[in-house]
Amino acid sequence: MKIFLDTASVADVAAAAETGLINGVTTNPSLIAKSGAKLDETIAQMCDLVDGPVSAEVVAQTAAAMIEEGKYFAQIAKNVCVKVPLTRDGLIACKTLSDSGIDVNVTLCFSPAQALLAAKAGARFISPFIGRIDDVGGIGLHLIREIIQIYDNYPNLETEILAASIRSPQHVVEAAKLGADVATIPPKLFNQMYQHPLTDKGLDQFMEDWNASGQELDLKSTSRKAS
Numbered sequence: 001m002k003i004f005l006d007t008a009s010v011a012d013v014a015a016a017a018e019t020g021l022i023n024g025v026t027t028n029p030s031l032i033a034k035s036g037a038k039l040d041e042t043i044a045q046m047c048d049l050v051d052g053p054v055s056a057e058v059v060a061q062t063a064a065a066m067i068e069e070g071k072y073f074a075q076i077a078k079n080v081c082v083k084v085p086l087t088r089d090g091l092i093a094c095k096t097l098s099d100s101g102i103d104v105n106v107t108l109c110f111s112p113a114q115a116l117l118a119a120k121a122g123a124r125f126i127s128p129f130i131g132r133i134d135d136v137g138g139i140g141l142h143l144i145r146e147i148i149q150i151y152d153n154y155p156n157l158e159t160e161i162l163a164a165s166i167r168s169p170q171h172v173v174e175a176a177k178l179g180a181d182v183a184t185i186p187p188k189l190f191n192q193m194y195q196h197p198l199t200d201k202g203l204d205q206f207m208e209d210w211n212a213s214g215q216e217l218d219l220k221s222t223s224r225k226a227s
């Protein structure tokens with residue numbers, strides 16, 4: 001499974017990219033607005049930090065204006081992925097941009113029917129928002145399962161399923177068990193994924209025992225090298 005970071009913070013992308021485990025980034029207008037940073041500068045900096053796709057979301061409402069914004073984003077860097085909302089105009093923009101060789105992430109997906117149309121429009125990614133479905137009493141992961149089932153029936157649909165609106169490490173685990181291609185994860189949750197109290201406790205015990213042993217590791221010693 002690919003892991004994208006869901007953030008507008010360039011510092012958080014830089015820190016997560018150091019792990020070598022981040023395959024891309026997603027942003028949205030709310031995240032950018034909260035950060036106070038300039039959208040195009042943020043995208044350019046993120047594109048330098050990661051090799052994979054960096055989603056920049058259009059803020060226009062009409063297909064023509066979305067296409068114009070999408071083309072503008074696409075010239076910022078070769079790994080920009082244009083994000084469009086799952087509306088009629090968004091689907092038209094997706095088809096046009098995809099046909100011209102620009103990667104598109106179709107966002108705000110809440111139903112399998114929407115996901116089918118996004119794939120037909122040539123989207124590189126479809127972003128079902130699982131947390132927001134849970135928020136209104138649904139089960140977001142069921143949507144992931146249905147989209148996988150539909151896409152698996154039609155191998156010519158090459159759209160990748162990008163689980164978005166992730167609220168817990170367990171969401172990532174469940175999406176991975178179902179076979180989602182990507183999960184986009186807020187930085188805080190990414191850090192939670194590798195943390196476990198038993199790991200910390202176990203490591204403390206190993207270090208205590210090692211330090212009490214009086215041994216030191218001599219990394220310059222050649223005596224144990226394989227001949």
Ligand code: G3P
Nearest residue numbers: 006028131132164165166
């Ligand atoms: O970038 C889209 C997304 O992941 C939104 O998440 O937590 O605002 O529902 P959230």
